Amino acid sequence: MVIKKQEFSEDEIVIFEDAIIYKRGDYWQFRLWLRKEGKYARRSLGTRNRTTAIEKGKELYLELFANIKQGKTYFSIDAKKAVELYVAHRRKDVEAGLIVPGRLSTINSHLKNWLDFIGRDTKLKEMERTDCEGYFHFRVKGAGRTAARQVTVQNEQSTINAMMDWLFKRGEARIDGFDFRRLPRIDTRDDAIRRATFYDEEIAAIHQAIDGYCDRERNALDEREWLMRCVAGQFFRMAAMSGLRVGELMQLTWHDVWWRGHWSKKKEKYINLVNVMVRAGTSKVRRSRELYFKDDGYLRDWRDIVAPRWADASEKGKLIFSIDGKAPITKRALYYHFDKVLELAGIHREDRELVPYSFRHYFITERITAGLSYQQVAEMCGTSVAQIERTYFHLNDDARVSHAIAGYEIDDDDLEDPAEDAED
Numbered sequence: 001m002v003i004k005k006q007e008f009s010e011d012e013i014v015i016f017e018d019a020i021i022y023k024r025g026d027y028w029q030f031r032l033w034l035r036k037e038g039k040y041a042r043r044s045l046g047t048r049n050r051t052t053a054i055e056k057g058k059e060l061y062l063e064l065f066a067n068i069k070q071g072k073t074y075f076s077i078d079a080k081k082a083v084e085l086y087v088a089h090r091r092k093d094v095e096a097g098l099i100v101p102g103r104l105s106t107i108n109s110h111l112k113n114w115l116d117f118i119g120r121d122t123k124l125k126e127m128e129r130t131d132c133e134g135y136f137h138f139r140v141k142g143a144g145r146t147a148a149r150q151v152t153v154q155n156e157q158s159t160i161n162a163m164m165d166w167l168f169k170r171g172e173a174r175i176d177g178f179d180f181r182r183l184p185r186i187d188t189r190d191d192a193i194r195r196a197t198f199y200d201e202e203i204a205a206i207h208q209a210i211d212g213y214c215d216r217e218r219n220a221l222d223e224r225e226w227l228m229r230c231v232a233g234q235f236f237r238m239a240a241m242s243g244l245r246v247g248e249l250m251q252l253t254w255h256d257v258w259w260r261g262h263w264s265k266k267k268e269k270y271i272n273l274v275n276v277m278v279r280a281g282t283s284k285v286r287r288s289r290e291l292y293f294k295d296d297g298y299l300r301d302w303r304d305i306v307a308p309r310w311a312d313a314s315e316k317g318k319l320i321f322s323i324d325g326k327a328p329i330t331k332r333a334l335y336y337h338f339d340k341v342l343e344l345a346g347i348h349r350e351d352r353e354l355v356p357y358s359f360r361h362y363f364i365t366e367r368i369t370a371g372l373s374y375q376q377v378a379e380m381c382g383t384s385v386a387q388i389e390r391t392y393f394h395l396n397d398d399a400r401v402s403h404a405i406a407g408y409e410i411d412d413d414d415l416e417d418p419a420e421d422a423e424d
Contacts, residue, residue, distance in 0.1 A: 013054060021045065021057040028053035030060050036068070067171055076125035077172055079118050083111045085172070086163040100282060102247035110159040113139060113148075124173050132160070132178035149353065150183060196353045197361035202345065203240055209345035210236065213337075227306070227323045232337035234302040235321045235329060236359060241293045242276060243363030243381050246356055250328040251282040254303065254315035259295070274299055283382055291380050368392055 008014065011023035019032040028045045041064060045056045077085070087108055093099045117138045118131065135157065139148040148156075161177035168176035198206070210233035212218070216226045235249060244252070256277045261270040274295040280288040302320075310318060310325050318325030338356050342349065360381070367377045374388045381388075 013050075013057070015054070015057045015061050019057065019061050021053050028057075030057050032061065032064060034064075034068070070171060076123040078120065079115055079122045079124060080120040082124050082163070082167055082172060083115060086166060087111065089166065097281060097286075100247060100251075100284065100286075102250070103284070106155075107159055110156040111163065113156055114160050124167065127173065127175060127178075129175050129177070129179045132157075133181050135160075135178075136181055136183060154183060196355075197358050197365055198240075198347075198354070200366075202347050203362060205345040205347065206236065206240070206341060209341050213341055213344055227309075228329075228333065229337060230302065230305060231321050231323060231329050232334060233341070234298060235334065236338065236341065236356070237298050239356060239359035240362055241295070241298075242274075242291065243360050243367070244276070244278065245284055245360060245382075246331070246334070247284060248278055248282055248382075249321060250319075252276070252278075252320045254318050254320055254325075257299070257320070259300070260292075262292075272297070278382060285382055287382065289379065289382050364388065364392060 008020075013021050015021060015030075019030065021028050021030050023029070026048050028047055028050070030041075030043045030045055032041045033039075034041050043060065045053050045060070047053050047056060087104070090099065090104055090107055094101055094104050114132075114135070117135055118127075136150075136153050139153045139156065140150070141147065157178075157180045161180075164173055164175065164177045167173040214226065214229045214233050221229065238244070239246070239249060242249075256279065258275050260273055260275055262273050263269075264271050272295055273292045276291050276293070278289050278291070280286050283289070299320075306323065306325070307315070309323065319328050321329050334356055342354065347354070364377055364381060367380065368374070368388075372380075374385045374392075378385045378388050
């Protein structure tokens with residue numbers, strides 16, 4: 001836009017017909033009207049020399065002009081607006097089938113925690129790379145907040161820097177990421193997994209606890225509370241029996257499951273199996289897979305309870321872990337009922353990181369110890385063999401010990417070979 005002003009003082013110089021450099025005190029300043037933003041871009045040129053000021057003014061003008069052509073803004077948006085833009089951008093990835101809706105929900109949750117830390121009104125272009133050095137302490141030890149696990153904080157930091165990189169490429173930020181403090185190495189040894197999974201006797205106690213927790217008459221439950229307890233209880237049962245991820249279970253519909261009988265030669269009887277199809281659109285790894293598991297009638301019982309409450313009789317498209325078939329049980333509700341069931345089951349959680357995902361850990365551990373190969377378990381659970389090996393390698397060590405002591409009798413002090421006893 002050509003400057004309307006036609007007469008200028010000795011200390012005012014027009015740059016490319018749009019901008020003006022002018023002297024304030026001893027130093028030269030730059031000014032350009034940004035029509036799209038409705039404001040003047042102003043910046044000190046940091047020089048007292050007239051010729052140098054003209055050269056710097058031209059360089060700054062060309063830089064701003066190039067940014068305007070690329071759709072970049074001069075004035076900074078705040079952190080809240082930045083998150084809104086990025087979430088809207090990732091929502092398009094959901095529509096394109098690049099990420100699942102659950103992933104978008106996680107991204108949104110991560111960035112809300114960052115807003116609590118950085119401040120919603122903080123200007124994006126005023127942020128420095130060191131501004132999030134205290135983020136780990138804030139999330140783990142922040143006053144009045146639930147302490148987050150280290151792996152959660154690491155995932156949040158990755159999400160934050162992915163957003164900053166996107167905003168930087170759009171010209172909305174002056175940095176492409178934060179320099180977070182180096183975190184202590186996560187314990188990935190066998191004890192860490194053992195603390196995050198259940199034992200067989202605990203799963204048995206959980207099944208029994210669910211029965212008591214969902215007893216409508218004994219607990220004097222109204223219908224809404226009874227149904228919520230039932231949907232949560234069946235969710236936990238299926239998680240332990242199938243090894244499905246929480247997000248996959250929440251998006252599972254009755255159209256994705258069906259029953260079939262399997263003749264067991266060993267037991268000489270039919271075993272009822274549930275056939276589950278995990279759709280690519282609901283899988284974390286974006287690949288469909290099919291699996292079977294033994295149901296023991298729990299899933300059928302839940303369908304008989306919830307089906308009469310649907311608005312129509314059709315099962316197609318109805319969510320399994322939902323009261324009305326439309327709205328899935330929330331993660332907040334899952335965690336609430338999870339805590340109640342574990343308390344009722346008498347499971348102590350000191351120094352253990354037990355969460356609903358622990359049912360998946362249990363399933364994988366149980367399948368490996370039952371003799372399935374890492375390849376078979378990886379196919380059932382929709383993950384890679386490398387991930388199974390990396391996370392559950394200690395189970396191989398357990399198996400090696402079992403093989404090594406096979407045929408021996410164990411006392412408190414040593415191994416004793418029965419063959420040697422026979423010779424004596």
